[in-house]
Amino acid sequence: MLLGLLGLTAPAAFSQPSSPPKARPTVAAPAKGRTTVTYAKGFTIAYTGRCKVITILSPFEQKTTATRYLLVPRGTPRPAGYPDAHVIAIPIRSLVGLSSMHVALASFLGAEDVVVGLGNLQYASAPKVRQRIAEGKIYAVGQGKELNNEQLVARHPDLVMATGWPGENLTRFQTLAAAGVPVMINSEWVESTPLARAEWVKVLAVLLNKEDLVNQKFGQVAREYQRLAALGQKASPRPRVVVGMPFKDVWHVPDADSYMAQFLRDAGTTYAWNQSKAPQGSLALSFETVAPVALTADYWLHLSSTATKAEVLTQDARYAAFAPFQSGRLYNNNRRTNAEGSNDYWESGAVRPDLVLADLLRILHPGLLPAGALHYYQQLK
Incomplete structure (x- = not known):
């Protein structure tokens, strides 16, 4: 099976150009004690x-x-x-x-x-x-x-x-x-973008009469995210990435309209399913569909709950043939997992997309940002 896998070739999707960056909304300052919705559609x-x-x-x-x-x-x-x-x-x-x-x-x-x-x-x-x-x-x-x-x-x-x-x-x-x-x-x-997802914090702010606070704090997050995205979208080269791991024989990957796909665009990557759409944000694919992409990818992101390369191989020995596994470019988003098993990436990361994007830029484009420790991600060794 492994020999057959090695004989597969990467699909043409890797050579597809990424979607053009989405236009950044022009934000007018809301009145004191009020807030407005700029990114979210929900x-x-x-x-x-x-x-x-x-x-x-x-x-x-x-x-x-x-x-x-x-x-x-x-x-x-x-x-x-x-x-x-x-x-x-x-x-x-x-x-x-x-x-x-x-x-x-x-x-x-x-x-x-x-x-x-x-x-x-x-x-x-x-x-x-x-x-x-x-x-x-x-x-x-x-x-x-x-x-x-x-x-x-x-x-x-x-x-x-x-x-x-x-x-x-x-x-x-x-x-x-x-x-x-x-x-x-x-x-x-x-929501289809990280900032749209994060903007849901305004719902709770309105319920708490904290509009002025959320305007200040979310505004800072949005401006920093946009600054980082401008860097990522212009970065070159654009590394090829594969995302996730199979669960019960199904490999779910972000679809083109998902906030995760927008993260990948803003981080300056080449993503095989950048133009593929599916309901509710993800494509349900087989191992055989994703494997050709993973064989030649530059980076592998979001590897379930694994913390080491050895743990990755316990899931499936065929992963050893993937180029990111061989190069050591495996990065998981579970660095901030506490003793109870809660992963802060899925908590604070949802409202701090600027920190998530900064991590991705440091991983995928070394030297683009000043040196600094990763916040949510860690390299698997």
């Missing part, structure tokens, strides 16, 4: 009198559906209008997050003390959140079919944040809705 923010309206768009149905939330200052009667909106009293004082992304949103805003519940206590990296877990100030509520509705109804947090998936919507939270516990479904992972 939500909108509006202001009406003393109230605010967040509209979350679901990308999973054939016809996009929208869920509207009317944010009313605490102690203020519900105003007229928006009869279909879910009402949330703001600023929220207690948040249950069912994803590590929601931990990242709170941590970015310095609002870790608002987090009172998580779907799983294991998957949190933020030091202040881990401290609150150790102090017994955060409870586990389960996820999916294991979600503990009784506990949530009894504790009655101001908001439960969930993650959107195909075929799921607010109807699965009917028990909480009937008890008056608001649920907001976020689908930031469907």
Whole structure:
């Protein structure tokens, strides 16, 4: 089988030019106490009198559906209008997050003390959140079919944040809705650019009345990301990359419209599936499809949970034939994995795409940036 693999040739996709850089939006400074959405496509923010309206768009149905939330200052009667909106009293004082992304949103805003519940206590990296877990100030509520509705109804947090998936919507939270516990479904992972994904931090900022803070902090992240992307897009040569590892015989790779593919474009790479599109951000490929690319790639990124080259070979001995394995250019995004097994790349990395891109540029274009340690990535040896 290995001899047959070595006889394969790389597909023509490697020679395809990368997609042109996406135009950078011109950002007007929002009014004090307000924020605007510049990059994200999955939500909108509006202001009406003393109230605010967040509209979350679901990308999973054939016809996009929208869920509207009317944010009313605490102690203020519900105003007229928006009869279909879910009402949330703001600023929220207690948040249950069912994803590590929601931990990242709170941590970015310095609002870790608002987090009172998580779907799983294991998957949190933020030091202040881990401290609150150790102090017994955060409870586990389960996820999916294991979600503990009784506990949530009894504790009655101001908001439960969930993650959107195909075929799921607010109807699965009917028990909480009937008890008056608001649920907001976020689908930031469907966004097509890293900055769009990170901009979901503005949703929580609006719920906390922290618009001025998020404008300042997210603005800094966006400007630095754009500066780095300008460097990466002009960099030469453009190394060939392969991403990921198979899981249950399926090798999922980022599709052209995914935020990860945009990372690769902004990092100045040649990516074989840069023009291939699929639903929900990834292509499900076979080993035999990806292997020709990996055989001649310059770098291999995102190697599951492996930490050494030896661990890579325990997955499949054929990996030894891949050019990045032989050259030692294997870089995994698990450098910041804590003792509980939580990988901070999937947490803070979601709201700090500038740090992720800086890592990629240091890996793929040595010398382009001043010398510095990698933040999220590590070389496998």
